[in-house]
Amino acid sequence: MADDLVVDPGTLRDQVRDKYREVAVDPHRSFHFHTGRPLAARLEYEQAAVDALPDRAVESFAGVGNPFSLRRIQPGERVVDVGSGAGFDSFIAAGQAGPSGRVVGVDMTPEMLQKSRETADALGFAQVEFREGLAEQLPVDGDWADVVISNGVINLCADKKAVFEEIHRVLKPGGWLQFADIANGRPVPPEALRDIDLWTG
Amino acid sequence: MLEDTGFVEVQVGPAADTFGGASGEDKARAYEVYGYAFLARKLA
Numbered sequence: 001m002a003d004d005l006v007v008d009p010g011t012l013r014d015q016v017r018d019k020y021r022e023v024a025v026d027p028h029r030s031f032h033f034h035t036g037r038p039l040a041a042r043l044e045y046e047q048a049a050v051d052a053l054p055d056r057a058v059e060s061f062a063g064v065g066n067p068f069s070l071r072r073i074q075p076g077e078r079v080v081d082v083g084s085g086a087g088f089d090s091f092i093a094a095g096q097a098g099p100s101g102r103v104v105g106v107d108m109t110p111e112m113l114q115k116s117r118e119t120a121d122a123l124g125f126a127q128v129e130f131r132e133g134l135a136e137q138l139p140v141d142g143d144w145a146d147v148v149i150s151n152g153v154i155n156l157c158a159d160k161k162a163v164f165e166e167i168h169r170v171l172k173p174g175g176w177l178q179f180a181d182i183a184n185g186r187p188v189p190p191e192a193l194r195d196i197d198l199w200t201g
Numbered sequence: 202m203l204e205d206t207g208f209v210e211v212q213v214g215p216a217a218d219t220f221g222g223a224s225g226e227d228k229a230r231a232y233e234v235y236g237y238a239f240l241a242r243k244l245a
Binding site (some may be wrong): 030031032033034042043044063064065066067069070071152160161164165167168171172173174175176177178179180181182183184185186187188 | 202203205206207208212214217218219220221222223224225228231232233234235236237238239240241242243244245
């Protein structure tokens with residue numbers, strides 16, 4: 001583990017994978033965060049776009065903000081969704097990018113990948129693809145993406161600098177990073193930062 | 202950190218009360234945790 005990291009990346013990754021496996025397979029149980037359509041409404045996603053999606057595309061949504069609130073995806077753009085989960089933001093992006101666009105969702109949790117792939121097939125979204133991978137090692141060519149989106153994922157990565165460097169690698173020059181994440185207004189004590197259980201709930 | 206990585210034109214949207222009403226609200230309130238949208242651009 002690098003000296004400047006407060007938790008072990010692999011251990012944190014295992015805990016995150018366990019937590020989001022639950023969100024994939026049992027989305028209606030109680031978590032410490034909101035999920036699904038109520039969360040999408042709270043975060044002011046476009047109602048019509050959410051209504052157009054089937055429940056299985058929305059029920060495991062567990063983002064923390066709206067990555068489309070400061071900029072819409074433009075028709076034809078290539079998008080990478082870092083930590084795509086069950087695919088909700090990827091499907092919103094696909095709707096904005098249209099059939100000439102392309103969306104690659106990347107996630108490390110097998111249950112999320114299975115769910116997102118099945119939903120993409122059910123929706124007939126041929127421009128959407130989900131790949132297994134890590135935020136720090138995206139399975140995407142350099143300078144490929146017009147846009148990288150992410151929602152509530154980077155805060156769960158131990159090495160945020162590595163994630164931003166990887167996002168920078170896959171973006172074309174002039175490409176956009178539009179993501180949502182949490183930030184704290186009061187400092188978190190060092191002992192709490194080292195408590196890996198607090199990172200996921 | 203975004204600018205250190207080579208991003209420019211960084212914008213931050215308004216705070217969203219992501220955890221309000223959820224069981225994690227108490228912890229979120231303790232450290233004033235909110236959700237934000239961020240927008241930045243890779244230098245052309």
